[in-house]
Amino acid sequence: MNAPTQAVHVTPEIKPRPVPAALIDALKARFGAQFSQAQAVREQHGRDESAFTTVPPPAAVVFADSTADVQDAVKLCAQYKVPVIPYGVGSSLEGHLLAVQGGVSLDVSRMNKVLSVNAEDLTVTVQPGVTREQLNAEIKSTGLFFPIDPGANASLGGMCATRASGTNAVRYGTMRENVLALEVVTAAGEAVRTGTRAKKSSAGYDLTRLFVGSEGTLGVITEATLRIYPLPEAVAAAICSFGSIADAVNTVIQIIQLGVPIARVELLDGHTVRIVNQHSKLTLREGPMLLMEFHGSPAGVKEQTETVQAIAAEHGGAGFEWADTPEERSRLWAARHNAYFAGVQSRPGCRCITTDVCVPISRLADALLDSVQEADDSRIPYFLVGHVGDGNFHMGYLIDPDDDAERARAEQLNRQVVARALALGGTCSGEHGVGLHKMGFLLDEAGAGAVDLMRTIKRALDPLDIMNPGKVFS
Amino acid sequence: MNAPTQAVHVTPEIKPRPVPAALIDALKARFGAQFSQAQAVREQHGRDESAFTTVPPPAAVVFADSTADVQDAVKLCAQYKVPVIPYGVGSSLEGHLLAVQGGVSLDVSRMNKVLSVNAEDLTVTVQPGVTREQLNAEIKSTGLFFPIDPGANASLGGMCATRASGTNAVRYGTMRENVLALEVVTAAGEAVRTGTRAKKSSAGYDLTRLFVGSEGTLGVITEATLRIYPLPEAVAAAICSFGSIADAVNTVIQIIQLGVPIARVELLDGHTVRIVNQHSKLTLREGPMLLMEFHGSPAGVKEQTETVQAIAAEHGGAGFEWADTPEERSRLWAARHNAYFAGVQSRPGCRCITTDVCVPISRLADALLDSVQEADDSRIPYFLVGHVGDGNFHMGYLIDPDDDAERARAEQLNRQVVARALALGGTCSGEHGVGLHKMGFLLDEAGAGAVDLMRTIKRALDPLDIMNPGKVFS
Incomplete structure (x- = not known):
């Protein structure tokens, strides 16, 4: 195992910029009922699914109905050098939506055609x-x-x-x-x-x-x-349980290296299966598991499943359980999609610190198994899910937000997961983005030169630094 | 047919910047035998496969062996604000390599590990x-x-x-x-x-x-x-001739819309097949033709070819001729890859003005058939090849470089092809880039706002404007 990265978790620097009354008046005049300063609306727009909870909400929210609305909101904010934070449904996991420099949340959820x-x-x-x-x-x-x-x-x-x-x-x-x-x-x-x-x-x-x-x-x-x-002509979905996470991961590595065009291959550890069973009222076997789906022609799907069953058997896979009907498949994938929420609900009142590393497929076992061992040793409740066919997995550390020591331990685990992934040629974020949480990791991964290129582009395209400032890089 | 675009062909503005003797001395001192000012070397590095022939060559050529060489060459040129033009093998079709503002050609062909x-x-x-x-x-x-x-x-x-x-x-x-x-x-x-x-x-x-x-x-x-x-487990390649270009194109549209994972599907018109036959000593039937290749498992390839044969038959395709051995396939694809050179050699002394539009697949027949009719009407020799599965095709107008009127007619044809593609939701360049030749078309396609974004990025990352200046946008 490599030394933990030197980057520290970036606690958001909260530097709200002034929001002049003249801007508020202008936004009210332009947007009328599409404008709100109600405390509940501001608070809803000042948080997301990340573990950051202490940033004050934006000064106001504009609900855009059209591109012209967005243009006018941005122009008005530019006139007063006030930050604009685009907002969709609020499902960011990395603090993208937090008004760390104050400003106006620009909600585009009504632009839904x-x-x-x-x-x-x-x-x-x-x-x-x-x-x-x-x-x-x-x-x-x-x-x-x-x-x-x-x-x-x-x-x-x-x-x-x-x-x-x-x-x-x-x-x-x-x-x-x-x-x-x-x-x-x-x-x-x-x-x-x-x-x-x-x-x-x-x-x-x-x-x-x-x-x-x-x-x-x-x-x-x-x-x-x-x-x-x-929509594929034929779809087959299957579950396969393994004696260890290593067996499941090595099955995936071989599937990918053989070029099988598998449509989905998801890893859950036994603990996470238990959480998912509870949340979604399922009775899946509570051990390490791959959830798989195959798309193609009937003959193509048959070929894929035969190949994958043979590989799984070599690694001690417990045989395939098939989800044959569209309804069964939907129920299974809904359960998988809800794993995050199932995890969070398994520890009432917790916040979740989520890792998101992605490594070259040949290094997946190296990246994952040590991370699991460290998480087990930490005694912090967690869940483990992974888009393992891409070399991407998530550990969700379920922390008591009022327990600073536990938060620090979880952040340390996250740093170790990231340091290991970077040393193996991987990335600190496979799909969640950088936001507030991974700014230090991005610097570790890309280096100061590459981050400077990003910053130079940002300064050139947004010279007033009003577009979601304080995210991605400091 | 839509009105021709208003963009004009951009004749390169030739504004060589001074190359100070001090820079030449510094490059000589740093690069020794990796540096050349020989006329033949400069001339070789001052042209490409485009129809631009009148730009003076770069002042000097540096042959880089390493990243450190590239860094030092760029730093020295930056010190004197002199352009740097990266050079690989010189196969650009759009004037990318021409020293329109003078400067130094940076040849990386020796970095070949x-x-x-x-x-x-x-x-x-x-x-x-x-x-x-x-x-x-x-x-x-x-x-x-x-x-x-x-x-x-x-x-x-x-x-x-x-x-x-x-x-x-x-x-x-x-x-x-x-x-x-x-x-x-x-x-x-x-x-x-x-x-x-x-x-x-x-x-x-x-x-x-x-x-x-x-x-x-x-x-x-x-x-x-x-x-x-x-490498695919199974490969099959086939030729299919059609009674008209329209029949061939409509076959392709249907193949793609059905989601057949065809690996290659290339169009040649009858005239181009004749040129290719002459150049590569083949005896292909001299009519509109699709060259196809299928990759996959044996069963998958069989499925694909059966589907495609049925579609081709619906459009009057003349049955598949199979290229069964790897040698036959290599010969066929080499002939296809040489179509450009076969075209150029079919009119000795000519230069080639190549179109490169790409449109959504449903608009391919609209984009292609009128373009062929216009080319036929022009009496300018041309060839037609197309990566038609992507909606991308090339007309190569073979012009006498000393005949200004012919060049102007070919440029007008190119403008009409581009205008039509843009009106159909396509792009002026599928794969050759903008270079010198398509700067006006890029402006038509992307609009001034998008090109301004590109220019802003360029200025921010290259404030001295030394990296291949005068290309992509003016």
Whole structure:
């Protein structure tokens, strides 16, 4: 095991900037009922699912209905050099939404229209407040679906902003691969399109992918054109239990190295299965487990499942239990998606500190097994889930927010997980973003030179530093 | 048909900046035999495969052997505010390599080592001068391959810089999807890594994809970590001739819309088949033709070919001719890759003006058929090839470089092809980049706001404007 990284957890520097009464008056005049300073509304917009709880809420909330609303809100805030924090459904895990420098929360959840479905081209254009579940419900009749599925029913704007992924990424890629183009409102309030509906392009800088993952710090996403996929002709889902986490992980490594186009392969440890059983009223066997799904033609799915069953058997897998009907599959995946909430609810009153490392697949066992041992030794309750086909896993440390010593121990565990992943050629964040929580880790991972490039881009595109300031880098 | 775009072909503004004797002396002192001012060397580095022929060559050429060499060359040029033009193998089609503002050509072709092969993780790290064919030769024994294949045996650094793709992109993606991380030397001469070997990451801005496609204007690529793939268990290649281009194109549209994971599907018109036959001593039937390849398990390939044969038959396809052996397949694909050179050689002394539009697949027939009609009407010799599975095709107008009227007619055809593609939701460049030739088209496509964002990023990262200045945007 490598020495823990030197980076320290960044406690948010809370430096609220003044929000002049003149700005409040101007926002009220422009937005009327779409503007709120109610304490409950501000508080709802001043937190997320992260373990940060002590940052004061934003001074006000604007509910945008249109790109023009976003432009006007940004222009007014720019005029007074006041921060703008884009807000979707509030499911960030890394403190992205906290008003660490004060300012105005810009809620785009009412911009929730699916603007066009181009079934022939397998593309769809949506407003940023459309959630992933809403999109899939609206396009269901076309026989197409959007595969990217973080645990929460996140907004697609937020998923673009954090470069989200989820259980299907091992086959379908992440938001990086599945956003064709965006409309963004810049820090100057200008609406700009970053691409076309063409499947590929080499026309100029890749502005789309610069904004995907920029966490609201370069502009506000007001439209997204996404790739969608034909619903597979055949789907099979299976559960397989193992005698140890190592056996499960080594099964996954071999599946990926053989190039099996598995659609989903998720790891849960026995403790997490127990939590999920309790939360979702299931009776899954409470040991290390892989949840798998296979997509393709009937013959292709058969081929994949045969290969994977043989690999699992070599590693002592306890045989496949099949989820045969769509209803059974939905119930299983809903349980998996709720693992985070099941974890949090398993310790009433807790907050969750979530790791999010991702390593090259050959190093997954090295990264994961020591992290599990350390977590066991710490005596802090935790859960373990992983998009292991991508080399990505999450430990969720369930801490008492009032116990500073426990928080410090959990942060130390997180640092050790990250240090190990970086030493193995991996990243500190596979899919949750940097936000407030991983700024020190980003510096460790990318180095000062790369972070300086990011900062230089930020300063150039947002010279007043009003777009979600104080996130990603300090 | 829509009105031609208003953008005009940008004749390069030739504004050589002074190259002080002190810089030449300093480069000589630092680089010795790695430095040249010989006329022939300069001229070789002052041109590419584009139709631009009249730009004076760079003042000198530095042959870098290492990242440290690149850093020192950039730092010395920065000291004297002299342009640096990265050079791989010179296969650009858009004037990327021309010294329109004078300066020093920085040749990285001697940086041609495959630095590491991580077969277990399906990644490889290379220096920028490694060509795509060299890489595949060096990793052949591992059972893995790198699929991205522009027509030329391009350098991988150049392919990163132009966001290249080729015949396999329909299944494997482009350089955008297949570069995991880069080492780049910035305009300040600092070496920076843009990512890790993790398959996915949401740690900070996507610097990798900012540099992929930046055409040497933001820095010099000195290392690239790429995704590689298991050689498919089964491969089948077939040729199918059609009665019309429309029938061939409609076959492709249906293949893609059905989600068939075809590995390659290339269109040639009858005239181009004749040129290819002459150049590569083949006897292909001289009508509109699809060249196809299928990758997968034996059962998967069988399924794909049965589906595609049925679709082709519906559109009057003349039955499949199979290329059964690896040698036959290699010969066929070599002939396809040589189509550009076959075209150029079919009119001795000509230069080629190449279009590169890419449209959503449903609009491919609309984009392509009118473009063919206009080219036929123009009486200018041309060839037509297309990565039609991606909606991308190339018309190569073969012009007499001394005939200004013919050049103007070809440029007008190009403008019409681009205007039509943009009106159909497409892009002016699918894979060749912007360079000098498509700066006006980029403005048409992206709009002034988006190009301003690009320019702002360029100014921030290269404040002295020394990295390949005068390309992408003016």
